[in-house]
Amino acid sequence: MENCLMVCKTLLGELGVPFTNRFLKEKLGTHPEPESLLAISDTLTEYKLESLALHMGADKLDQLPLPCVVQVNQNSHPYFTCLSQVSEDWVAYLDEKGKLIKQARKEFVTLWTGVTLVVEKGDHSGEPGYANRRKEQLVFQALLFLLGAVGLAWIISDLIQLNNLTTYSLGSIALLILKLTGLGLSGILLWSEVDKKNAAITQFCGGGEKTDCNSVIDSFSVAGLISLGNLAFAYFFASNIMLLGVSFSSSGLALLGLLSYSSLAIIPFSLYYQGVRLKKWCRLCLLISGILVVEVAVSQFLLPDLGWPSFGELGLFSFVFLSSVLGWISIKPYLIANEDFFATKSKLAKVLSNKELFDYFLSKSRQITSNPEGLGIFLNGTNPKYHVLKVCNPYCGPCARTHPLLEQLYEAGNIDLQIVFVPGGGDEVRLKTIRHLLGIASKGNLEQTRQALDEWYSQDKKDYEAFAANYPLNGELAKQESNVKAMLDWADKEQIDHTPTIFINGYELPSNYAVEDLKYVLN
Numbered sequence: 001m002e003n004c005l006m007v008c009k010t011l012l013g014e015l016g017v018p019f020t021n022r023f024l025k026e027k028l029g030t031h032p033e034p035e036s037l038l039a040i041s042d043t044l045t046e047y048k049l050e051s052l053a054l055h056m057g058a059d060k061l062d063q064l065p066l067p068c069v070v071q072v073n074q075n076s077h078p079y080f081t082c083l084s085q086v087s088e089d090w091v092a093y094l095d096e097k098g099k100l101i102k103q104a105r106k107e108f109v110t111l112w113t114g115v116t117l118v119v120e121k122g123d124h125s126g127e128p129g130y131a132n133r134r135k136e137q138l139v140f141q142a143l144l145f146l147l148g149a150v151g152l153a154w155i156i157s158d159l160i161q162l163n164n165l166t167t168y169s170l171g172s173i174a175l176l177i178l179k180l181t182g183l184g185l186s187g188i189l190l191w192s193e194v195d196k197k198n199a200a201i202t203q204f205c206g207g208g209e210k211t212d213c214n215s216v217i218d219s220f221s222v223a224g225l226i227s228l229g230n231l232a233f234a235y236f237f238a239s240n241i242m243l244l245g246v247s248f249s250s251s252g253l254a255l256l257g258l259l260s261y262s263s264l265a266i267i268p269f270s271l272y273y274q275g276v277r278l279k280k281w282c283r284l285c286l287l288i289s290g291i292l293v294v295e296v297a298v299s300q301f302l303l304p305d306l307g308w309p310s311f312g313e314l315g316l317f318s319f320v321f322l323s324s325v326l327g328w329i330s331i332k333p334y335l336i337a338n339e340d341f342f343a344t345k346s347k348l349a350k351v352l353s354n355k356e357l358f359d360y361f362l363s364k365s366r367q368i369t370s371n372p373e374g375l376g377i378f379l380n381g382t383n384p385k386y387h388v389l390k391v392c393n394p395y396c397g398p399c400a401r402t403h404p405l406l407e408q409l410y411e412a413g414n415i416d417l418q419i420v421f422v423p424g425g426g427d428e429v430r431l432k433t434i435r436h437l438l439g440i441a442s443k444g445n446l447e448q449t450r451q452a453l454d455e456w457y458s459q460d461k462k463d464y465e466a467f468a469a470n471y472p473l474n475g476e477l478a479k480q481e482s483n484v485k486a487m488l489d490w491a492d493k494e495q496i497d498h499t500p501t502i503f504i505n506g507y508e509l510p511s512n513y514a515v516e517d518l519k520y521v522l523n
Contacts, residue, residue, distance in 0.1 A: 003079050004028055004040050006098045007069055010082040014067045015121045017047055020133045029342025032350035032520055037080065037117055040069060042519070045408060047127055050120040058109040061086055069117035078113060128404065154244060171302030172248045175256065178298065179239045182291045186232035189284045190328065193217060193229055194335045205283055216274055216282035226325060228270075232288055234324035235263070241320045246313055255309030255317060257299035263292045352513060353520035361510040368506045370493045375486055376420040377441040377449065382413035386522050389503040390417065391496050393424035394433045395462055399500045402515045403457040407450070409522055419453075421484075422491045424499060431484065433464050438483055439476035 005028055012019045027046050031039040041051045056064070067084045070093070077096075084100070085092035091108045095101050127133075192201050196214050205213035221227045239256055246252035267289045274281050351357070372389060390406060392399035410417045421437065423430040437456065441449045452471055456462070502509040504522075509515070 003096070004035055004043075006094065007080050007082050008040060008043055010084075010094060010098075011044070011067055011069065011119060012047065014082070014084060015049070015119070015125075017049070017121065017125050017127070018130050018134070019047065019127045020130065020137060023127055023129070023133060026342065030345035030349055032346060032353045034342075034346050037069070037071070037115065040080065041117060044119060048122055048125045050122060052118050054116045054118060055114045056116050057114060058112070061091075061105075061109065061112075064116065065118050065120070068119060071113045071115035072108075072111040073113050074111055168250075168303065171298055172243075172253065174298045174302060175253070175295065176240075176243055176248075178291050178295050179236055179243060179256075182236040182288060183233070183240055185284055185287050185291070186229060186236050189213070189217065189229035189282075189288070190227075190233045192284075193227060194332065194339055211283060212280045213282040213284055215280045216278060216285060219278055220273065225329060228285065230325055230328045233328070234321045235259075237324050238317050238320040242313065242317050245316060249313075250306045251309045252313050253299075253303050254306035255313050256295075257303055257306065258309070259317070260292065260295040260299050264296060267292060349517070349520060352517045355521050358510075358513070358521040361512065362504055362507045365510050366508040368494060368503055370490060372418065372420060372490055375483070375490055376418055377438065377453075379410055379417040379419075379446065379450070381410060381416045384414065384416040386415045387505050388415045388417050388518075388522075389420065389506075391420045391422060391491065391494075391499060391501040391503075393422055393430070393499040394437065394456065395430060396424060396499045400457040402500050402502075403453065405515045405519070407454070409518060412523060414522055420487050420490065422488065422496060422499060429464055433462075433467075434484055434487075435477050435480040436464070436468055436471065436473065438480040439473045440471050442476050442479065 005025060008024055008028065009019070009021075012024075024043070027043045028034055028039055031042060033039050037053055041053060044051050064083065064086065066086065067082050069080055070083045071078055071080050072093075074096070079096055081094045081096075083091065083093045085102075086105075088105070090102050090105055092100060092102050093108075188201060192205070192213055195201070201213070205211065217227060217229060222231075239259070242252055242256060270285060270289055274285065368389075388406060388409070390399075390402070392402075406415075406417055409415050421434040423434060433456075437452065440452045443449075448471075452467075455470070456467055459467075500515075502515060504518075509518075513521075
């Protein structure tokens with residue numbers, strides 16, 4: 001999925017389509033075939049981008065609308081990439097690691113398989129719900145910045161209390177820098193236990209047959225529960241809390257100095273275990289070992305003769321250390337489950353996208369007993385293979401969420417979409433809304449009907465008077481009474497007890513399928 005994610009990010013960026021990483025990753029990661037060209041195409045459809053898969057020859061290279069997606073086969077390993085520039089002598093595209101490279105045109109055409117996805121941006125292209133997600137993202141970033149600013153102010157307030165340019169102050173600052181660096185590296189080491197396929201970590205930890213962080217991390221633990229990363233993170237986290245909590249007191253620094261000497265015992269074991277037992281090296285582990293060595297040097301030469309730590313400081317360090325170890329043991333399963341969430345949904349989507357299985361479940365579900373022809377609003381598809389009937393309430397939240405999903409299927413041309421309304425309460429405002437939507441449709445202007453439906457269902461707060469002012473009607477409202485009564489009578493006969501209720505070719509959508517799944521089985 002990482003390859004397709006990289007391609008989509010680059011493509012959306014070059015086309016100027018705003019996106020959020022979370023939404024994009026979710027749409028790709030939960031696709032039945034997350035590493036396919038179809039996944040890229042379906043994901044771009046979510047952003048209202050038109051795409052067309054082609055197989056082209058080298059003579060058509062200059063005719064490609066850029067940017068586009070192409071497949072290249074390098075070292076017998078085909079992958080998708082974003083082609084951004086083409087000239088007479090060279091082309092520019094992303095390599096497997098996402099780096100933009102320029103390559104001789106003659107060399108590129110030998111690698112290009114001909115598989116291509118051309119993309120076109122429309123007037124309404126964009127990520128659905130982007131504004132809300134972006135707002136949440138900005139608030140989170142602001143809080144994160146505030147946290148960093150408060151933390152920095154705390155550190156500075158402690159440091160300015162030290163005597164300027166003394167060995168003690170220089171040693172304290174050096175030790176703080178080492179502890180923060182160690183915390184960052186151990187945090188990456190810890191996260192690699194959860195996200196083993198993280199591209200950045202894999203790239204840093206790779207580079208040769210004898211370099212593999214994952215092999216080293218997975219091979220050692222205490223009682224199969226406490227990992228090296230967990231111990232390293234807990235040590236540096238507790239050390240930083242100690243430094244700040246005791247305001248760089250001499251007794252606190254003395255405790256950290258003693259702990260630094262104790263940590264030296266781990267280094268020979270780590271080197272032996274990696275070099276002799278496993279014959280593989282972890283770059284992150286080696287960097288952390290280096291920090292431990294430098295810590296000892298700082299304690300020895302810049303912070304000598306500080307006396308002995310107090311029992312209270314030892315208790316603080318021990319409490320934070322053990323809390324960090326236990327905290328990670330507790331949350332790690334949930335983080336792994338979250339990382340596996342997309343893969344699990346992808347496998348489920350693959351099962352649900354099996355058309356034979358869908359047809360079987362559909363044939364076993366409830367069938368319409370009375371003909372709904374002529375009821376509600378009917379949108380005729382360009383090349384319909386399925387008839388989709390949606391029974392909905394104009395003021396129903398789930399109905400509003402299903403509308404754009406069914407609109408996507410209708411735009412693809414594969415379905416006829418019929419919408420039958422029920423008021424869900426019978427009050428006059430709801431009935432007025434239904435009559436108004438039917439009145440707009442009765443004019444026969446397909447685009448205006450679709451626009452009105454989109455506008456109505458996209459409103460967070462449903463305001464009939466404002467909607468009616470945007471779509472004025474003359475005598476059409478009065479003519480809809482019989483249509484409304486016919487829909488209500490039909491809904492009673494079919495015992496419609498909830499909205500939305502979806503029927504496919506006369507059969508109710510099986511309960512184990514969601515409307516979102518229809519894009520895989522009805523395309």
